[in-house]
Amino acid sequence: MNFKSIIQSKVTKNASWLIGGRVYNMVLNFIVGLLTARYLGPGNYGLINYAATYTTFFASFCTLGINSVIVKNFMDHPDEEGETIGSAILLRTVSSFLSLLMMLCITMFADKGETTTHLVVGLCGIGVVFQVMDTLNYWFQSRLQSKYATYATMISYTIVSAYKVWLLVTEKNVEWFAVSTSIDYLVVAIVLFIMYRKHNGPRISFSKRKARELLQSSYHFILAGLMVSIYGSTDKFMLKQMLSEADVGYYSTAVSICNTWVFVLAAIIDSLYPTILQAFENKKLFERKNRQLYMIVFYVSFLVSAGFSILANVIIRILYGTAYLPAAMPLRIITWYTAFSYLGVARNAWIVSYNHQKYLKYLYVGAAITNVILNAIMIPHWGASGAAAASLVTQISTIMVFPVLIKELRPNVKLMLEAIRFKDVF
Numbered sequence: 001m002n003f004k005s006i007i008q009s010k011v012t013k014n015a016s017w018l019i020g021g022r023v024y025n026m027v028l029n030f031i032v033g034l035l036t037a038r039y040l041g042p043g044n045y046g047l048i049n050y051a052a053t054y055t056t057f058f059a060s061f062c063t064l065g066i067n068s069v070i071v072k073n074f075m076d077h078p079d080e081e082g083e084t085i086g087s088a089i090l091l092r093t094v095s096s097f098l099s100l101l102m103m104l105c106i107t108m109f110a111d112k113g114e115t116t117t118h119l120v121v122g123l124c125g126i127g128v129v130f131q132v133m134d135t136l137n138y139w140f141q142s143r144l145q146s147k148y149a150t151y152a153t154m155i156s157y158t159i160v161s162a163y164k165v166w167l168l169v170t171e172k173n174v175e176w177f178a179v180s181t182s183i184d185y186l187v188v189a190i191v192l193f194i195m196y197r198k199h200n201g202p203r204i205s206f207s208k209r210k211a212r213e214l215l216q217s218s219y220h221f222i223l224a225g226l227m228v229s230i231y232g233s234t235d236k237f238m239l240k241q242m243l244s245e246a247d248v249g250y251y252s253t254a255v256s257i258c259n260t261w262v263f264v265l266a267a268i269i270d271s272l273y274p275t276i277l278q279a280f281e282n283k284k285l286f287e288r289k290n291r292q293l294y295m296i297v298f299y300v301s302f303l304v305s306a307g308f309s310i311l312a313n314v315i316i317r318i319l320y321g322t323a324y325l326p327a328a329m330p331l332r333i334i335t336w337y338t339a340f341s342y343l344g345v346a347r348n349a350w351i352v353s354y355n356h357q358k359y360l361k362y363l364y365v366g367a368a369i370t371n372v373i374l375n376a377i378m379i380p381h382w383g384a385s386g387a388a389a390a391s392l393v394t395q396i397s398t399i400m401v402f403p404v405l406i407k408e409l410r411p412n413v414k415l416m417l418e419a420i421r422f423k424d425v426f
Contacts, residue, residue: 025157026263032161033256034319035168036177037249042323044174046249047117050240051124051178054107057233058099062128064091065221066214070138072277072352073214080210082202085135087210092132100125110241116174123178130182133189136196141270152191160184221357227364230371235387238375243383251384253324254331257315258338261304265297265342276349286353287415287424293346294419301339308335326384333388340395343416347399350412359406367398 037045066088073084103125104118111117137149160180167176239247272293279286308315312328320327351357371394378386400416403409418424 023263024154026260028157028161030256030260032164036164037253037256037320037324039168040174040177042246042249042253044245044249046240046245046247046252047120047174048124048177049252050236050245050248051117051120052181053233053236054103054121055124055128055181057229057237058103058125058128059229061222061226061229062092062096062099062131064095064215065218066092066135067138069214069217069221069352069357070135071141071274073217074139075274075277081139083205083207083210084214085139085202086204086206087214088135089132089204090206091211091214092135093129096129096132099128110237119175120178123175124181127182127185130185130189133192136192136201139196139201141274149192149195152188152195155191156184156187159187217357221360227361227368230368232391234368234371234375235379235391238372238379239384239387242379247384250324250327251330251334251387253316253320253327254334254384254388257308257319257327257331258335262338262342265300265338266345268296269293269342269346273349277353280353290346290350290412290415291419291423291425293349294343294416295422295425297342297346298339298416298420301342305335305338308332330384330388333385333392337388337392337395340392340399343399344395347412347416350415354408356408359409362406363398363402363409366402367394370394370397 040048070084070088074081077084100122104122107118107121111121134149137152140149160183163183164177164180167180235251236248239251272289276286276289276293279289309332312331313325316324316328316331351360371390374390374393375387378390380386382389400413403413
């Protein structure tokens with residue numbers, strides 16, 4: 001077997017583990033989540049998702065953008081892996097504690113007098129501290145050994161699902177459900193570390209030089225990630241502040257249904273990411289691999305979204321019950337968001353290869369501003385459907401419109417359009 005065949009075999013096996021693990025997690029999470037939504041009702045279910053908005057919002061600050069560049073750092077400096085991991089974990093730990101503090105301060109002000117909301121946000125927020133250990137996931141990813149990270153998430157989802165079933169059986173209140181997020185991240189952290197040690201991961205250390213190096217290569221992603229968080233979290237935050245927890249619940253239901261299958265796109269992108277980076281020296285091959293990835297992401301998303309749009313009412317009535325039927329229209333709209341969202345994820349390999357991270361902040365500043373304005377206009381008139389429309393328009397603008405205004409990013413838009421037209425894909 002030649003070198004190329006060996007690499008392709010590793011990529012296939014890696015993708016299989018990623019997809020298999022995420023299928024298991026998705027099925028388990030969806031079933032338990034469905035029962036939880038029915039038990040809590042739109043109001044409390046919306047409250048849980050509103051609290052999760054805080055952790056989503058601060059995710060970019062917690063990661064410091066390091067997750068977008070760390071795989072490349074492993075590949076460029078294989079003899080410094082332990083130093084890279086240790087420096088990344090320490091930086092992320094500091095940022096996570098600061099994020100948790102900021103979450104508590106914001107909810108005290110924005111949700112003044114709502115004691116239950118404060119408690120739920122705090123309990124969900126603790127999870128961001130444990131999340132720092134997913135740095136080890138990227139080490140496994142760089143070695144095309146994602147099955148070990150898959151083990152960690154499968155074990156975590158199993159434990160958390162069992163915990164939620166116990167909550168349902170014993171009829172616990174919403175605060176108990178908020179704890180499940182933190183338990184999830186804690187279990188993943190423990191299992192990942194055990195797997196890392198078991199497979200002779202390099203000794204973890206910290207150095208100011210490596211920390212500085214990581215921040216210098218990732219700081220563009222921090223602002224970009226923060227802007228992504230703004231337009232990824234604004235909808236639920238503004239729905240809660242302008243309308244009610246129930247509207248957050250309807251919108252979250254639509255998003256949850258859309259997310260039931262995106263593990264497939266994430267697995268494909270994660271598995272092909274290293275091979276696209278490796279192909280950079282051969283421009284023709286590099287561009288073809290990017291087109292192939294974009295084509296897969298777009299057309300798979302298109303087919304699934306068409307199905308969700310047609311069957312929205314039936315899906316929600318069967319799965320969630322008539323209480324959640326107001327989520328049907330938001331589902332028909334937000335489902336089309338997936339294709340453009342994951343084109344953005346797939347684009348990161350191209351961005352990192354050309355070292356164009358600095359331009360992301362301009363895209364996402366524009367996107368964040370656009371999303372806030374659109375939500376402010378649309379939510380009062382169309383509620384959760386308005387939030388869905390605002391998110392869709394913002395995502396299309398971020399992937400296909402705003403990059404055209406930046407000369408260095410136009411070639412990537414061209415690659416995406418060529419992929420959609422099947423030009424030079426094969």
